[in-house]
Amino acid sequence: MTQSQQYTAPALIEQIAEALRALPRARAALVRGTPYSGQPESATDIELLVVAADAPAEEQLELGRAALASAAPALWVSLISPIPPRLRALLNGPHRIDLAVVTAEALPSSEGWRVLFDHDALLSARGRGGAGDDLLQPEHIVIACDEFWWGLYSSIGQLKHGQLWQALHLLGKSRDVLAQVMRWRRDMASPFEQYGDLEQHLTAEDQQALAQTLADYDLRAVAAALLSAADAFDPAAREVAASLGAIYPTALAQATKAYFIREFWPLIAPGPAISA
Numbered sequence: 001m002t003q004s005q006q007y008t009a010p011a012l013i014e015q016i017a018e019a020l021r022a023l024p025r026a027r028a029a030l031v032r033g034t035p036y037s038g039q040p041e042s043a044t045d046i047e048l049l050v051v052a053a054d055a056p057a058e059e060q061l062e063l064g065r066a067a068l069a070s071a072a073p074a075l076w077v078s079l080i081s082p083i084p085p086r087l088r089a090l091l092n093g094p095h096r097i098d099l100a101v102v103t104a105e106a107l108p109s110s111e112g113w114r115v116l117f118d119h120d121a122l123l124s125a126r127g128r129g130g131a132g133d134d135l136l137q138p139e140h141i142v143i144a145c146d147e148f149w150w151g152l153y154s155s156i157g158q159l160k161h162g163q164l165w166q167a168l169h170l171l172g173k174s175r176d177v178l179a180q181v182m183r184w185r186r187d188m189a190s191p192f193e194q195y196g197d198l199e200q201h202l203t204a205e206d207q208q209a210l211a212q213t214l215a216d217y218d219l220r221a222v223a224a225a226l227l228s229a230a231d232a233f234d235p236a237a238r239e240v241a242a243s244l245g246a247i248y249p250t251a252l253a254q255a256t257k258a259y260f261i262r263e264f265w266p267l268i269a270p271g272p273a274i275s276a
Contacts, residue, residue: 009044012071017116019070025053027120030113048099060101061085136191138246145249148177153256167222174229175213182206185236224268230257
């Protein structure tokens with residue numbers, strides 16, 4: 001194949017699978033992505049998960065590179081993470097391929113993946129549910145709550161000192177945490193997909209609340225969006241914490257929100273109605 005050729009997603013997947021089957025260290029491989037979504041796309045996103053025999057991370061990384069090289073000439077290959085090895089390649093099509101290499105001990109849930117091969121029957125032996133790491137735990141919502149409320153606290157100083165770019169960045173991080181918790185509230189079966197098919201899991205009210213957290217480069221807009229994020233996060237996180245038996249940081253949430261409102265309510269409070 002030449003680099004100018006176009007490749008179909010099934011052909012790419014089969015080429016990579018064949019190459020992996022021939023590598024002794026590759027014990028199993030799974031795939032998911034847009035080719036299996038049932039929705040035609042002009043570009044293809046393919047995720048490959050390779051289960052390798054125990055070996056140093058450098059050797060696992062080379063296994064991943066060898067698998068990608070077998071598919072077709074790549075326009076670019078990026079190293080996303082050295083440990084555990086994660087590679088991302090762009091091929092003509094365009095096709096984006098994300099390839100991760102894990103050991104059997106670190107294998108996540110295979111729910112939602114298609115098995116390309118499984119030499120040692122690893123997947124059937126452990127079932128589809130995967131390790132307990134893929135289950136939502138009380139500490140996950142505790143960490144999310146701490147990240148959100150301490151982030152809101154930090155934003156107060158940023159806004160007061162006119163550091164709008166920092167505040168906008170923090171707003172984006174807060175929105176990410178909010179979206180994750182909203183997803184947990186509606187669907188705990190796939191707890192770490194976050195934005196994957198988010199619209200299918202959130203209610204119209206949830207989506208409207210998320211939209212209220214968008215802001216332009218403007219002090220009032222950023223402050224209002226952060227307060228909207230807090231208003232949406234509080235009930236969602238409380239419900240998730242209660243479902244998991246986790247302790248919700250009520251004192252932190254109340255004190256931080258009260259401090260935020262005290263500092264910025266004159267700026268973001270709606271003005272008096274204007275009569276016709």
